[in-house]
Amino acid sequence: MAPASKTAALVEQAFGVEFNLVDGESGELVYASPDQPGADWQMRAELFREVARRGRPEFVEEEPPLVVLALPLAGADECVAVAIFVTRPVLPGDDVSQAARALGIDPEEALRWASRQTPWAPGSLERVGRLVIKQAAAGARIKELEEDTESLSVNLAATYEEISLLYRLTQNLKISQSDKDLGRVALEWMQEVVPAEGLAIQLLPVAGEDDSLTRGGRTHSVLLSFGRCPVDDEQFSRLAEHLNLRESSQPTVVNPPATQDDSWPFPQVEQLITVPLAEGRNVFGWLAAFNHVSGEEFGTVEASLLSSVGAILGIHSGNIELYRQQSELLAGVVRALTSAIDAKDPYTCGHSDRVARIAVRLAQELGCDQKLVDTIYLSGLLHDIGKIGIDDSVLRKPGKLSEEEYEHIKTHVRIGHRILVDLKKLDEVLPVVLYHHESWDGRGYPRRLAGEEIPLSARIVAVADSLDAMGSDRPYRERMPDEKIDDIFRSGAAKQWDAQVVDALLRARDDIREIMRDER
Ligand SMILES: [Fe+2]
Known part of the structure; x- marks a missing residue:
């Protein structure tokens, strides 16, 4: 049986001899070193247990010229390293019999062994012993820390992956x-x-x-x-x-x-x-x-x-x-407002809804994104909300309007803007309410904007609005035939209306006529 532990090797290296090893708990010899004479260690078991408990180097026997040094080894060993040293040079003729008997060693064997040993001063043995124990304790601590670090870095890697996953998810929490x-x-x-x-x-x-x-x-x-x-x-x-x-x-x-x-x-x-x-x-x-x-x-x-x-x-x-519930609520509010406009102007019943659906089809034809399409739908429903503030007598007048009456009707875009301006959710609808009567050539109202100064959503709703007006019966005239409507749009492209929106209308006219028929 050889002492396998690092600490035992450390002891041997420091003292130049191999030590016996004693179990710290039972006090019994577990390894007999060939460098040492066979002493009776059993009788000192109790002493070794004490040394293991106190944790410092001790001389458990001092019989000059022999001393027994016991070193408690820290760490997993729970061992005590035990060795006999001579404290002065021993010559072949010396008498070491008293010391040998005290240790349970045959005196002749003791003399032979002792005369081959290098003597140590007891103080040096103790000092080196203390150093070895400290070094062993430090080694054990380093090992412990290394194990801790290892498990910590494994945990850290797992935690990092988790946190990074949760972080990436939170970055995706968009509505x-x-x-x-x-x-x-x-x-x-x-x-x-x-x-x-x-x-x-x-x-x-x-x-x-x-x-x-x-x-x-x-x-x-x-x-x-x-x-x-x-x-x-x-x-x-x-x-x-x-x-x-x-x-x-x-x-x-x-x-x-x-x-x-x-x-x-x-x-x-x-x-x-x-x-x-x-x-x-x-x-x-x-x-x-x-x-x-x-x-x-x-x-x-x-x-x-x-x-x-x-x-x-x-x-x-x-x-x-x-968000969905809010959208539903908003849609409900918008429907209620739309009904209010229709109730006010029965001749154009269903107009807002048709304009909204036609405008959506035009927006899709023009490749607008879904968000803009949604905005355009609401805008179509609400574009004439300002008519709530127009006198019934003017709004319902079957014949041609006087100059003054026409000026009064024109105020519906500003009234509509005022009605909706405080509704945060309807911010994007405002430009359409205000500018759906602007004209591409700058001759519209209320601000005489021209070309691309007019927001795209308003240019789209303007086309849808005009189309539905021309395609619907009015008390003072019947709906226009499709060919005539197409002609009016062709000649009004790049004058009254945005030419690209008119193109979209002509491209999608079959779908759009379907929408106009559905709603009647
Ligand atoms: Fe209008």
């Missing part, structure tokens, strides 16, 4: 990002961090009907999945019901043996974590990790990461829902 898109991004990023074979998000239906804007509520659940997801949408719903997920705001973790039980209805799911996508009491769906990549159990680390992602997705879904 324009749909919950499905954000969910897909989250799943893709999570598979880098979560040791699961499959990940999934089930988004639940959102109450509410489609509104007249472009955003509608979701009428049935949707399952987004990444990797090897062992369930489909219908199975996920059953799983949610089986685990009673609706009742839990906490992560639900299911591992074997629960998943090996006969009562577990999803044998393809061996390990599972689910967390709700919730904001307050509203649950918008669930996020789930299926089957650990190495068959281990899912634990609190994975559950807490999923919870954080679930909370972010829940907040986003909550915001989207709030």
Whole structure:
């Protein structure tokens, strides 16, 4: 048996001889060094235990010229290194029998051994012993720190990945990002961090009907999945019901043996974590990790990461829902205002709605983005809101208007602007309300803007407005024939109207005539 530990090697290096090793707890010899005479160490077991307990170098026997030095070795060894030293030169004729007997060594063997040893001053032995113990303690501490650093850096790497994932998600929390898109991004990023074979998000239906804007509520659940997801949408719903997920705001973790039980209805799911996508009491769906990549159990680390992602997705879904409800409310308010305009001017009933839909078709033909299309729809509905402030007698007059009456009608654009100017949500509608009677050649009203000084949305609504006026019956005239309308637009392009909008109208005229027929 050889002393294997680093500390024992350190002792040998410092003193130039190999030490015996004694177990610090029992006091019994565990290694007998060939450099040392065979002494009776058993009788000193109690002393060695004491040395191990006190933790400093000690002479456990002093029988000149022999001394026994005991060094408690720190660290995992829990050993005491023990060695006999001579404290003065011993010659072949010397008598060491008393000291030898005290240590339980044959006197002749003791003399032979002692005469070959280099003598040490007891003070030096003690000092070197202390140094060795300090060095060993420092070594053990360094080892401990190295282990700590190693586990810390592993943890740090995992934490960094988690934080970076959560940060990237929060950067995507835009209201324009749909919950499905954000969910897909989250799943893709999570598979880098979560040791699961499959990940999934089930988004639940959102109450509410489609509104007249472009955003509608979701009428049935949707399952987004990444990797090897062992369930489909219908199975996920059953799983949610089986685990009673609706009742839990906490992560639900299911591992074997629960998943090996006969009562577990999803044998393809061996390990599972689910967390709700919730904001307050509203649950918008669930996020789930299926089957650990190495068959281990899912634990609190994975559950807490999923919870954080679930909370972010829940907040986003909550915001989207709030935005959708606000949009619905706004659409309701706009519909109410539109009805008010129509009630005021029964001859043009349905005009605002048709203008809105025609303007949307023109905007699409011109390649406008969805946000502008939405704005143009609202603008079409509200462009004549100022007519609420025009005298009924003028508005409903069947014949030709006098100069004065015409001037009065023209004020509807400014009145409309005043009505809506304080509604923050309708900011983008204002230019259309104010400028839908401007003319490309600068001869319109109220500000005689020309060309591209007139906002595009107002130029589009102007065309839609004129088209609907020409295409509708009036008390004093019948609707114009389509060919005549086309001719008027062709000749008015780049004069009254923006030529590119007129082109769009002529390109999309079949769709637009359909809209005009629908609404009558
Ligand atoms: Fe108008």
